[in-house]
Amino acid sequence: MNNVRIGSVGLGRLGLQHAVNIASRIQHAELIALCDVDETKLEETADKLGIIHKFSSFDDLIACNDVDAVVIVSPSALHTEQIASAMAAKKHVFSEKPLGTTVAECKIAEKAVEEHPELIFMLGFMRRFDESYKYARDKVAAGEIGKPILFRSYSQDPEKFIEGAIAFAPHSGGQFLDMAVHDIDLARWFTGSEPETVYAIGGCYAHKEFAASKDGDNVSCLMKFKNDCMVFIFAGRTAPHGYNVETEIIGTKGILRIASIPQKNLVEILDDNGVRRECSQNFLERFDTAYVNEIQEFVNCIIENRKPTVSVYDGTRVSEIAYTCKSAFESGELIKF
Numbered sequence: 001m002n003n004v005r006i007g008s009v010g011l012g013r014l015g016l017q018h019a020v021n022i023a024s025r026i027q028h029a030e031l032i033a034l035c036d037v038d039e040t041k042l043e044e045t046a047d048k049l050g051i052i053h054k055f056s057s058f059d060d061l062i063a064c065n066d067v068d069a070v071v072i073v074s075p076s077a078l079h080t081e082q083i084a085s086a087m088a089a090k091k092h093v094f095s096e097k098p099l100g101t102t103v104a105e106c107k108i109a110e111k112a113v114e115e116h117p118e119l120i121f122m123l124g125f126m127r128r129f130d131e132s133y134k135y136a137r138d139k140v141a142a143g144e145i146g147k148p149i150l151f152r153s154y155s156q157d158p159e160k161f162i163e164g165a166i167a168f169a170p171h172s173g174g175q176f177l178d179m180a181v182h183d184i185d186l187a188r189w190f191t192g193s194e195p196e197t198v199y200a201i202g203g204c205y206a207h208k209e210f211a212a213s214k215d216g217d218n219v220s221c222l223m224k225f226k227n228d229c230m231v232f233i234f235a236g237r238t239a240p241h242g243y244n245v246e247t248e249i250i251g252t253k254g255i256l257r258i259a260s261i262p263q264k265n266l267v268e269i270l271d272d273n274g275v276r277r278e279c280s281q282n283f284l285e286r287f288d289t290a291y292v293n294e295i296q297e298f299v300n301c302i303i304e305n306r307k308p309t310v311s312v313y314d315g316t317r318v319s320e321i322a323y324t325c326k327s328a329f330e331s332g333e334l335i336k337f
Contacts (some may be wrong), residue, residue, distance in 0.1 A: 002297050004092075007033035007067040008056055009082065010039050014096065015073035017284050017291060022071065023049045025292050031301045033062040057163055058082055062089040068121075069302060071295070072096060076178075077171065080105040081137075084112040087119055094298045096124040097181055097317025101173045103323060106316035113312045120263055122298045122308040123315045127187045127245075129293035133186070135247065136256045140190055145251030148191055150230045153183035153247040157238035158281060162207060165237050169213040176200070176219065176325040179235040183247075184318045184325075193227040195321055195337050200329035206238050214330055221325045233325075244281035262286070 001155040007028055008019050015036075022031040028138035036042045046054045058078075060068060062085060072082050085230060086093045100106040113121045123181040126132050140148060172178035188194065196240035202219030204211045219238040225231055244262040248255065263277040264285070272320070280286040301308050321337070328335045 003028050003030045004302050005030050005032040005066055005068045006071055006299075007035065007053070007055075007061045007064065007069070007091075008071040008073065009061060010073035010075070010096075011036040011038065011317060012073065013282075013284060016045065016070055018046060018073055018295065019049060019293050023051075026295050026299055026304055027294070032066050033061055033064055041320075054226070058085065058219060062086050062091055067091060068095065070297075071298075075171070076101050076173070080109045080112075083109045083121070087116045087121070090116075091121065092120040092298075094122045094124065094295065095315075097315070098173065098177055098319055098322075099312065100122055100308045100319060101171075101177070102319055103316065106319050109179070110312050120298065120301045121312055122294075122301065122310065123312065125309050125310050125314065125318075126287050126290040126294045127186055127191060128310060129180050129297065130287055130290040131293075132215070132258050133247070133287070133290075136247075136258050137190055138249070139256060140249060141152075144164055144254060145249065145256055146253030148229050148249050148251050149335050150250040151187050151190055152232045152250075153179060154185055154234045154236075155179050155183055156216065156234075156236040156244040158242050159238045159240055160208075161282075162237055165217075166207060166209045169210055169215055172215075172235060173204075174192040174213065174215045174219075174326045174329075175235045175237075175323070176221070176322040176329070177319065180219075180221075180233050180325065181318050181322055182245075183233045183235070184321050185246060185314065187223070187225070187231045187233070189230070190316075191225055191227060191229045193225040193229060194317075195223040195231065195324075197334055197336050198223045198321075198325055198328045199334045200325050201332070202329060208239075214326075216329070219329055221328060223325075240279050242281045243283055244279070245283075258279060259286075 035055040072095040200221035202216035220234040223231040
C-alpha cells in the first residue's frame with residue numbers, strides 16, 4: 001500500500017483540524033472523503049480541501065470502496081457504534097477520545113477490534129505524541145529521576161469558552177471523562193501502574209449550571225497507584241489566562257516539569273505592561289504537532305502492518321478510572337478500585 005486513503009467523520013474544531021492535517025501534513029495519506037451532518041460545512045470544507053467524496057451519512061462513508069481507513073471525530077456518544085460499523089466494513093479505524101461514554105460502550109469497541117485482528121485500531125491520546133511528553137517519558141523509563149513517587153497533572157480550559165462547556169455538560173460524562181482522561185492516561189503511561197484508591201473533590205465555584213449534571217466547573221482527585229506512586233489530577237473550566245496543561249513527575253532522584261508555564265512560544269514581550277509571555281488559547285494550538293504525529297503513526301501502522309502502542313484496552317481502562325473518579329466526586333468517599 002503506497003498511500004492510505006482516509007475518510008474523516010466530524011467537522012467540529014478538532015475534526016476540521018484533522019482533515020486539514022491529513023490533506024496537507026501527513027505522509028503516505030490521502031484525504032479522500034469527508035462526512036458531516038452539516039451539509040453546508042461539509043460542502044465548504046470539501047471545496048476548500050479539494051475532496052471528491054462527500055457524505056452526510058456515516059453508513060455511506062464506510063460503504064465507499066475508495067476508503068481504506070476512517071478517522072472518527074464525531075460526538076463522543078457515536079464513537080463505539082461507528083468503530084464497530086467501520087471495522088465490520090473492513091476499514092482501519094482511528095477514533096478520538098473518549099473510546100465510549102460508558103464502560104459498556106467501550107466493551108463494544110473491544111469486541112469489534114478483537115473480531116478484526118487484521119485491521120488497525122488506534123485511539124487518540126495525543127499527549128503521548130507531544131514531543132515534550134515523549135522526551136520526559138523516555139527519561140522516566142531510563143530511570144533518570146529514580147522511582148516516580150508523585151505524578152501531578154493539570155488540565156484547564158479558558159473561561160471564555162465556558163458557554164460551550166455548559167451546553168456540552170449533560171452529554172460529556174463529566175469532567176473526569178471529558179477532560180481528565182488525558183491526564184489519567186499519562187499517569188498510567190508514566191508510572192506503568194494502575195490506581196488502587198481514589199478520593200475526589202471539587203465544585204461549581206463560578207458556574208452553578210454544572211451541578212445539574214452532577215459535575216463541577218473545577219474538580220480534582222488524589223489516587224494511590226499500586227506501585228505506591230501518588231497521583232494528583234486537576235481539571236478546570238475557568239482559567240482566566242488561556243488553555244493550560246502542565247505536568248510534573250517527582251522521583252527519588254529528580255523532578256521533571258512539562259509546560260509549567262503555558263507559553264504560546266518562546267517570545268517575550270517588553271512594553272509598558274512589563275515583561276510577559278503570551279499563553280496558548282486552545283488545545284489545537286498547544287498540541288498542534290501532537291495531532292499530526294498521532295495520525296502519522298496511525299498511517300505508518302497501516303502501511304507497516306503493526307499495532308499502535310495505544311490500544312482499545314487503554315481506552316476502556318481510562319474510562320473505568322474516570323468513572324470511578326466521578327463516583328468518588330459524587331459520594332465524597334474514598335473508593336477502592
